[in-house]
Amino acid sequence: MITAPPIVEKPKNYLNVQSTLKSWLLTYDHKRIGILYLIAVTFFFAVGGFFAAMIRLELATPAGDLVESNVYNKLFTMHGIVMVFLFLIPSIPAVLGNFLLPLMIGAKDVAFPRLNLLSWYVYMTGGLFITYVLLTGGVDTGWTFYTPFSTSYSNGYVIAAGLGIFIAGFSSILTGLNFIVTIHRMRAPGLTWFRLPLFVWAHYATSMIQVLGTPVIAVTLFLLVLERGFHIGFFDPAYGGDPVLFQHLFWFYSHPAVYIMILPSMGVVTEIVSTFSSKKPYGYTFIAFSSIAIAVFGFLVWGHHLFVASQSVYAGMVFSILSYIVAIPSAIKVFNWTATMYKGSVRVTTPMLYAFGFIGLFTVGGLTGLFLSSMGMDVHLTDTYFVVAHFHYVMVGGAIMGFLGGIHYWWPKMTGKMYPDGWSKISAIIVFLGFNLTFFPQFLLGYMGMPRRYHVYPAEFQVLNVLSSAGASILALGYLIPFIYLFWSLKYGEDAGPNPWGSPGLEWQTSSPPPPDNFEVTPVVTEEAYTYKKQEVVQVG
Amino acid sequence: MPERSFQLFPENASTIAGQVDGLYLYLVLVSAFFSLLIAFLVIFFAVRYRRKGNEVPQPADEHSIGGMVLEIVWSVIPLGLSMVMFGWGAMIFFTESRPPADAMDIYVTGKQWMWKIQHNEGAREINELHIPINRDIRLTLTSEDVIHDFYVPAFRTKTDVLPGKYTTEWFKPTKIGAYHIFCAEYCGTKHSGMIGTVYVMSAADYDKWLAAGSGEGSMAEQGQSLFNQLGCGTCHPSVLNQNNGRCPNLSGLFGTTVELKDGSKVRADESYIRESILYPQAKIVGGYDDIMPTFKGLISEDGLLKLVEYVKSIGPKNGSQTSAPAAPVQTTGTSTTPVTQPAARPQTRPAQQAGAAAAGNR
Numbered sequence: 001m002i003t004a005p006p007i008v009e010k011p012k013n014y015l016n017v018q019s020t021l022k023s024w025l026l027t028y029d030h031k032r033i034g035i036l037y038l039i040a041v042t043f044f045f046a047v048g049g050f051f052a053a054m055i056r057l058e059l060a061t062p063a064g065d066l067v068e069s070n071v072y073n074k075l076f077t078m079h080g081i082v083m084v085f086l087f088l089i090p091s092i093p094a095v096l097g098n099f100l101l102p103l104m105i106g107a108k109d110v111a112f113p114r115l116n117l118l119s120w121y122v123y124m125t126g127g128l129f130i131t132y133v134l135l136t137g138g139v140d141t142g143w144t145f146y147t148p149f150s151t152s153y154s155n156g157y158v159i160a161a162g163l164g165i166f167i168a169g170f171s172s173i174l175t176g177l178n179f180i181v182t183i184h185r186m187r188a189p190g191l192t193w194f195r196l197p198l199f200v201w202a203h204y205a206t207s208m209i210q211v212l213g214t215p216v217i218a219v220t221l222f223l224l225v226l227e228r229g230f231h232i233g234f235f236d237p238a239y240g241g242d243p244v245l246f247q248h249l250f251w252f253y254s255h256p257a258v259y260i261m262i263l264p265s266m267g268v269v270t271e272i273v274s275t276f277s278s279k280k281p282y283g284y285t286f287i288a289f290s291s292i293a294i295a296v297f298g299f300l301v302w303g304h305h306l307f308v309a310s311q312s313v314y315a316g317m318v319f320s321i322l323s324y325i326v327a328i329p330s331a332i333k334v335f336n337w338t339a340t341m342y343k344g345s346v347r348v349t350t351p352m353l354y355a356f357g358f359i360g361l362f363t364v365g366g367l368t369g370l371f372l373s374s375m376g377m378d379v380h381l382t383d384t385y386f387v388v389a390h391f392h393y394v395m396v397g398g399a400i401m402g403f404l405g406g407i408h409y410w411w412p413k414m415t416g417k418m419y420p421d422g423w424s425k426i427s428a429i430i431v432f433l434g435f436n437l438t439f440f441p442q443f444l445l446g447y448m449g450m451p452r453r454y455h456v457y458p459a460e461f462q463v464l465n466v467l468s469s470a471g472a473s474i475l476a477l478g479y480l481i482p483f484i485y486l487f488w489s490l491k492y493g494e495d496a497g498p499n500p501w502g503s504p505g506l507e508w509q510t511s512s513p514p515p516p517d518n519f520e521v522t523p524v525v526t527e528e529a530y531t532y533k534k535q536e537v538v539q540v541g
Numbered sequence: 542m543p544e545r546s547f548q549l550f551p552e553n554a555s556t557i558a559g560q561v562d563g564l565y566l567y568l569v570l571v572s573a574f575f576s577l578l579i580a581f582l583v584i585f586f587a588v589r590y591r592r593k594g595n596e597v598p599q600p601a602d603e604h605s606i607g608g609m610v611l612e613i614v615w616s617v618i619p620l621g622l623s624m625v626m627f628g629w630g631a632m633i634f635f636t637e638s639r640p641p642a643d644a645m646d647i648y649v650t651g652k653q654w655m656w657k658i659q660h661n662e663g664a665r666e667i668n669e670l671h672i673p674i675n676r677d678i679r680l681t682l683t684s685e686d687v688i689h690d691f692y693v694p695a696f697r698t699k700t701d702v703l704p705g706k707y708t709t710e711w712f713k714p715t716k717i718g719a720y721h722i723f724c725a726e727y728c729g730t731k732h733s734g735m736i737g738t739v740y741v742m743s744a745a746d747y748d749k750w751l752a753a754g755s756g757e758g759s760m761a762e763q764g765q766s767l768f769n770q771l772g773c774g775t776c777h778p779s780v781l782n783q784n785n786g787r788c789p790n791l792s793g794l795f796g797t798t799v800e801l802k803d804g805s806k807v808r809a810d811e812s813y814i815r816e817s818i819l820y821p822q823a824k825i826v827g828g829y830d831d832i833m834p835t836f837k838g839l840i841s842e843d844g845l846l847k848l849v850e851y852v853k854s855i856g857p858k859n860g861s862q863t864s865a866p867a868a869p870v871q872t873t874g875t876s877t878t879p880v881t882q883p884a885a886r887p888q889t890r891p892a893q894q895a896g897a898a899a900a901g902n903r
Contacts, residue, residue, distance in 0.1 A: 069730050142727045148704060149687040153653070153729060237705025243688055244703065277590070286612050308690065309701045310708050313638050317631055324623040328616055335615040338579060341586035348587055356583055363579050367572035374626045376633025377568065380561050380697040383690060383725040447565065449551045449694025451725045454733035458721065460548075 013416070013513040028113035029516060034099030035414070036120050037090060042483075044086040044127065047134070049479065051079035056438075056472040059465050064456045072455040073140040074156065078133075080143025085165050086127055088399050089257060092264035093210070094123070094175055096406045097203050099414060101179060103507035103514060104197050106188025106523040111181040119174035126168025133157045133164065142453060144254075147235035147246040151227040158228055162221040169214045172260070176210030179203055188506070190525035197505055197529050198274075198287050202267025205291035209256045209263075209298065217253035220246065244309050251302035259298040261395055263291055265358065265402025266333055272355040272409050273337045275503040277344030280530035283336040290329030297326040307378045316375055323373035330366050334359060349501070350424040354405030357432045361397025365390060368443065386446025389439045397435055404431070404482065411486065412496030416512040419489040423481060431478035437471025504531050554716040554741065555696035557637060562697075564629050571622055637698055640711035644679035647672070648760070648846040651682065651689035651702040654731035656722065659846060663763065664754030668737035670722065672714055673747035679711040681811055685842050690726035693739055699725050707812045714741040764851025767844055771836065779855055788833070789826045795856030800827045814849045 014031045024032060054075050058066040067075065098116065102109050110116050133139055139156030141149060150158050183204050187196070224246070226232045233239025235246040274281045281287055303311055303319030311319075337359055346352075368390040372378050381387065408428075412418055441464040450461045457465070499508040510519050553559055647670070650657040658666050672678050682691055684704040691710060692699035695718075700710040724735035742750065757763060768774055776788040784790055789799075794809050802825040807813055816823055818840065821833035840848070 064733075069733070073727075073730060073732070140730070144727075146688060146727070149727070149729060153687050243705070278592075283612055307634070308699055309688075310703060310706065313635065316634065320631060321624075321627050324620070324627050327623060328620055331619045332612070332616055334579060336612075338582045338586070339611070341583065341590060344586070344590050345592040346587050346590045347592050352587075356587070359583055360576070360580055363576050364572070367575060370572070370623055370626055371565070371568050373623075374564065374568065374630025376561060376630040376637065377564055377626075378630070379634065379637055379699060380694070383692070383699070444549060447550065448548065449692070449721065449723065451692065451723045451733075453727040454723075456733045 011511070011515060013511065014516045015415075015513050017516045026117070028109070028117055030098050030102050030110050030113065030116060031414075031514065031518075033116050033120055034095050034097075037094040037098060037123070040120075040124060040127065041087050041091050041095060044082050045091075048079055048082035048087055049476065051075050051082065053472065053476060055079060056469040058455070059457075060469040062457050062459045062462050062465075069455045070140065070155075073142075073453070074138035076453060077139055077142050077156070081130060081139075081161060081165065082134075083395075084143055084257070084261075085168050086123075086130060088261040088395055089168075089172055090123060090175070091261075091399065091403045092268060092406060093179070093203060093206055093260070094119070094171075096268065096403075096410060097179060097206075097264060098175070100410065100507055101182060101200060101203060102186065103413075103510065103518055104200055104505060105183065105186060105191055106506050106519065106525065107182065107186035108517050108519075110178045111185055112178050115174050116178055119171040119178070122174065123168055123171035126164045126166075126171065129160055129164030129167060133161045136160075144250060145221075145224060145246075146250075147224065147227070147241070147243045148237070151224060152236050152238065159225050162225050162228075166218050166221045166225075169218050172210045173214045176207035176214075179207040180211065183207075188523050188525055194285070194288075195525055195528050196288075198270040198281060198284065198291075199264075199267035201288040202263045202270070202291045205295040206260055206263045208292075208295050209260050213253045213256040213260075213299070216249060217257075220249040220253065223249075244306065244311070247306055247309055248302065251305045252299075255302045255305065256295075256298045258391070258394065259294050261399040262362075262402075263294060265399045265406075266291065268402045268406035268409070269337060269355045269358050270333075271503075271505070272351045272405055273340050274530050275409070275501050275505075276347045276349055276352040276355075277341045278347075278502070278532045279340055279344040280528070280532070281336060282339035282342070283332070284530075286332050287336050290332045293329040294326060297322060297329075301326055304373055304378070305382075307375050308382055320373055320375050324370070327366060327370060327373070330362075334363055334366070350419075350421065350428055351405045351409035351501075353425060353428040353432075354401050354408060357428065357435075358398060358401040358405060360432075361393050361401060361435065365393030365397055368393065380449075381446055383451055384446035385442040385450045385452055388452050389442035389446060392439045392442075397439070401431070404428075407486075408482075409501070410507075411489070412500045413507060413512050413514070415490060415493070416496055417489045417493030418496045418500065419482075419485050419493055423485045427478050427481035427485075430474060430481070434471050434474030434476075434478050438468050438475050439471070441465070441467045441471075504533070505529070551697075552695040552716065552718065552720060554714055554718060554720055555693075555698070556713040556715055557633065558695065558697045558715075560633050560636075564626075564633060567629070568626060571626075575619075637711075640679040640709055641677045644677035644711055645673075646850075647678060647680050648850070649680050649682040649691060649702070650685060650842045650846065651691070651724070651728075651735075652685040653687065653729050654724070654735040656691070656724075656735070656737050657843060659760055659843065660751060660754075661760050661850065662751050662755045663757050663759045664751050665757075666754070668722070670737065670739045671747060671750050672739065672741055673744045674714050674717055674741050676744075677711060677713050679709055681846070682708050682710065683815075683842050683846075687728045688726045689724045689728050689735065692723045692725035693720055694723070695720035695739070701726055707815060714739075717741050717743060760847050760850040761854035762851075764847035764849070764854070767840070767847055768851055771839070773848075776833075787829070789829060791852050792855045793857045795853045797857065799824075801825060802827050802829070811849050811853075814852050815845055818845060818848060 014029055024036065027033060058072055064072065136157060139154065139158055139161045141154045141156060141158055183200060223234045227234050227236060227239065227241070231239060233241040235241040235243050237243065270281050270287060301319055301323045303315055304323045307316050372381055372387065372390060408424060445461055445464045448461065450457055496512050498511050506523055509523065550562065553562065646661055648659040656668050658670050680691065682700065682702040683706065684702045686704060688704070689702040690699050691702055696712040696714070698710060698712055700708050702708060718741055720739045722737035722739055724732060728735060778785055778790045779792050781792045797809050798806050799809050800806055807824055819835060819837045821835060822831050825831050
């Protein structure tokens with residue numbers, strides 16, 4: 001679908017060097033694999049978004065009048081599974097990370113190009129399993145698959161969904177492995193660790209989690225399949241198992257997985273804020289090590305999901321205090337981004353608007369996480385809409401704002417084209433407003449006591465639910481507009497040139513779109529990242 | 542039930558609710574302060590330092606402000622504020638997880654998709670819980686199938702209801718009225734229909750309500766007849782100081798510490814009694830052999846709770862008394878509070894009648 005414009009006498013780039021379908025499906029080029037991932041995750045985002053729209057439509061009234069309970073339960077389950085495992089986890093690392101890491105470190109490709117292609121096929125296989133589940137009737141366990149409901153009581157296609165996630169997990173492991181080796185072994189001459197862009201540090205931390213955490217969810221889902229398929233008791237007390245054991249195993253991966261979703265986004269925001277302030281990120285080393293600290297401490301907080309699940313009081317205290325410790329590096333990042341703008345030369349472009357959106361929404365998402373880490377508070381709030389609002393502020397307000405910001409920031413590099421400035425700014429503002437209208441009322445609903453995953457609800461909750469549903473329709477519009485103008489720009493957009501934003505990053509020193517081997521000559525790095533020189537400013541937009 | 546269509550706080554109807562609201566206000570204030578601070582700075586910097594015309598960007602000078610000092614300040618202040626959140630939350634949680642010793646016991650069994658509730662005195666109800674005001678109430682909860690969660694927003698408390706295990710939840714209601722019970726842990730198709738109502742009543746109304754519903758005898762009495770029916774008494778002595786050498790004496794047992802065959806010690810609480818009935822081989826009392834058959838599948842969770850209550854009734858604390866519950870403590874001041882709906886529903890619901898179409902869909 002992406003074809004290069006027929007311009008004569010131009011050097012070949014990665015897009016037009018070959019144009020057959022086969023050349024795309026069998027490519028080892030990290031940039032093309034990034035594009036393959038972009039198409040796939042966009043598709044699954046649209047699928048997950050459709051389920052979200054149905055959920056909000058149903059919840060506009062207290063009664064269960066649009067769909068039956070059974071269908072509603074499948075809608076929120078499939079929304080969660082598709083968004084978490086097929087969109088959020090691969091979104092930034094597999095699309096932007098794949099495309100940019102080698103460019104940012106001056107390499108020709110990732111360390112293992114064949115594994116990189118394999119990871120896409122593995123991901124698509126997992127996606128096919130989950131699509132099969134969608135088409136044949138769905139699954140109704142919630143994306144958390146809590147036992148013994150999932151192993152002994154659910155009527156849905158639990159095994160196929162579990163296997164789909166199990167398989168997709170391997171693509172995440174392969175990507176992480178590839179990035180770790182690439183960052184260690186493929187850096188250009190002179191590019192020391194502390195000259196790396198912070199986007200690379202963020203992806204290094206993410207890769208650690210992917211490699212260390214994902215095998216645990218794989219094992220957990222495998223045990224789930226064994227219990228459901230063969231009645232081998234691990235979790236169901238009827239077979240001698242322990243239902244809470246599943247929650248420990250599940251969250252041992254799934255809490256760090258939140259950081260798989262948010263850390264790359266933080267890397268994107270760091271790049272955007274620096275570029276459009278024309279200033280080195282304030283506190284480079286603090287931002288770099290805060291990513292590592294989040295990855296390490298992120299593994300030690302899973303029990304804060306189990307405060308009311310008969311966990312011991314003292315275990316709860318340990319998990320509570322560690323949850324506060326892991327919040328500090330996130331706070332450090334927010335303060336450093338803000339300080340980066342101080343005395344900068346600030347341009348409010350579309351990517352910068354998304355970065356502002358990220359900072360605002362992630363701050364709210366992070367702060368409301370402090371409510372849930374406080375045990376006495378969590379007893380009231382857990383499993384209510386407060387939790388739903390909190391993690392959407394982090395995952396949608398954080399991860400997706402970062403993803404959209406990154407797409408808008410590097411779109412000129414990926415395609416060589418600019419998108420219309422006015423439309424893109426308007427849609428960034430629509431996304432921000434729509435998002436807040438959708439999810440802020442859910443904090444209030446949660447404190448009022450409305451439990452999550454409720455198909456029908458008492459009438460006193462309706463006003464806030466209507467506001468939320470109205471916001472969702474605005475949010476949907478905000479997501480639709482970029483989809484249209486980005487496509488439009490492929491054909492009609494202005495040529496972007498190699499470095500439209502005036503960034504010193506290595507990825508901007510090669511042509512747009514980059515040549516198949518990234519650089520004509522391997523770059524030699526002689527200075528720190530983010531060294532803004534007195535240069536001719538190219539004003540865009 | 543709250544009638545207004547828009548509010549920010551649920552009813553405040555337990556001793557803990559005010560404490561939770563206080564902590565919430567602290568969290569809201571801290572969050573609002575930092576959110577607004579960041580929003581203000583981002584917007585202010587974006588306007589104040591916007592690039593004008595073709596101004597040449599200045600060269601990097603990283604630590605134009607404060608540097609290390611600033612990094613430490615904005616790490617330590619949030620850490621300090623969040624340690625207050627930790628400590629405050631932990632204190633409330635400690636209170637919530639330690640029921641007062643003399644709390645009134647009520648037993649709750651969750652199943653897809655209904656709540657079955659048994660009072661010590663024998664009254665039973667479904668999806669409704671009648672309790673007296675100003676008494677400490679301790680719920681002992683278990684599930685017949687999947688995980689549920691017993692949540693009363695007006696009391697600001699909830700706990701997971703697990704199959705194969707007892708959990709507890711306690712509260713002291715402070716306001717007469719009717720409040721939501723929600724199942725807060727997703728439990729299948731009719732999850733959002735697994736709701737009910739707590740009726741907080743004056744002590745006098747509660748006694749009236751209780752008397753009307755205790756026709757089948759107290760839980761301990763029903764437990765005793767189950768005890769005899771299942772033949773437990775043919776082996777287990779239930780008279781103090783009697784010993785046949787085959788099975789442990791159950792009289793005076795509850796709440797004491799039992800020494801097991803392997804030398805370890807265990808407190809004879811509700812969970813221990815339950816486990817010993819279903820999985821007798823799990824914990825063998827010192828001096829006895831592994832001869833008891835399992836009663837798994839022969840007794841319902843409701844029945845188990847009755848047996849537990851029976852064993853409790855012949856425990857050291859109230860060994861002499863098997864029925865005739867102590868009259869609820871008369872609290873002064875409650876009579877001035879107007880009685881709302883609860884008094885209008887004094888009759889007991891026949892068990893098994895209400896509840897959603899709960900055909901197991903295993």
